[in-house]
Amino acid sequence: MILGGTEFVGRATAVEAVRRGAEVTVFNRGRHPAPAGVTSVTGDRLTLESLPGTWDAVVDTWSGAAEAVERTARLLKGRAGHYGYVSTRSVFRLDDPTRLVDAEEAGYAGDKLRGELATEEFGGPVLLARAGLILGPHENIGRLPWWLNRLARGGPTLAPGPRDLPLQYVDARDLANFLLDSAAAGTTGPFNVISESGHTTMGELLETAAEVTGGRAELRWTDPETIAAAGIEPWTDLPIWLPPGELHDFLHGGDVTDTLAAGLRCRPVRETIADTWAWLQSLPGEAPQRPDRPAVGLDPAVEAKVLGE
Missing domain, CATH: 3.40.50.720 (NAD(P)-binding Rossmann-like Domain)
Structure with a gap:
């Protein structure tokens, strides 16, 4: 049941x-x-x-x-x-x-x-x-789907750094x-x-996603200080990403020793990205969005302004 x-x-x-x-x-x-x-x-x-x-x-x-x-x-x-x-x-x-x-x-x-x-x-x-x-196919929060659609559009793309920032997800x-x-x-x-901390990094996630969606995006790695100065909100404006600090360590540094011993196995990030992109392409319209969660993603005008500066 x-x-x-x-x-x-x-x-x-x-x-x-x-x-x-x-x-x-x-x-x-x-x-x-x-x-x-x-x-x-x-x-x-x-x-x-x-x-x-x-x-x-x-x-x-x-x-x-x-x-x-x-x-x-x-x-x-x-x-x-x-x-x-x-x-x-x-x-x-x-x-x-x-x-x-x-x-x-x-x-x-x-x-x-x-x-x-x-x-x-x-x-x-x-x-x-x-x-x-x-993350994964049928996501109805919009985090990975937003990144995939943004990278598929191509062009200069704000990529929040540092590139080697470890991620932890399932x-x-x-x-x-x-x-x-x-x-x-x-x-x-x-x-x-969740996976082990560092199962992937922000760099691997976005570079793999850019490749899977057609290789049209030019990732412009941008430091957290510049992003903060522009008033861009982590997690919501830039889904998945949190700058280094207490909140990042909390979300992406959980102890999973017991979970791995109990049998959790996590597939490579490329498989998650490729399967999510294939699912998005199969949809007749927009990806589903939970009504109790706000939409995520960066305003293109804000992105263009930061990249221009």
Whole structure:
């Protein structure tokens, strides 16, 4: 059973589970088409009163209020063998990554931590998959798709440095594999589900993406000080990128020793980039965008001004 199952991580998990020969049920609000080979059940988790059936494993990708996690975990108690909840490394405090944020904290981090706590209602084996930056085909946040479309347009392109800046992320399909493998093995507890720090660099990411999209872009590596002086926001105006410093170290320096030992395997960055570009080219229109997340990307006029100066 996949709670979600039609977008990004949920879709990747459903597709992989079907490929492995599993009987897959996806439960969601029916706003997006489900992958081939699954049984779809439509409903609203916030008002759900029953969820009949039994399952070997459940994967939960919910990112909103923890009430939904608490409700489904309680309803599935005794009727599923394993509960995998996709959480986030944002549950850790920025100033002390060994400690969790306050359970009363508002916003995304607080919702995810409360979701983790709500899985206790399941009363059985629970995996907390604390993902970091997630990339890959069917991304509905727009980070890697924005870069690929920008590089495909070609011409002088602002490339945020330093070029050797290490990145740490997980391909949605590798996250899906870890969730399914963990369910089969009965793995429990919290794991930072991301690649090793430095799995790729900003330079390798953009240079590979420029090559994959046709080689029309001229990367102009620009130092963080120049970018900041221009009022360009890391992460939002320039997706994926954070300048060296505390926030970068937090997001791209997580300890994954236990996760690798538990079986996480991360594909090369070129495969993630090439497959995402192939997916984008297959779409009849624009890439999907989550309505609860702001659009990302740099204003072309701002980019041109910085490069001109």
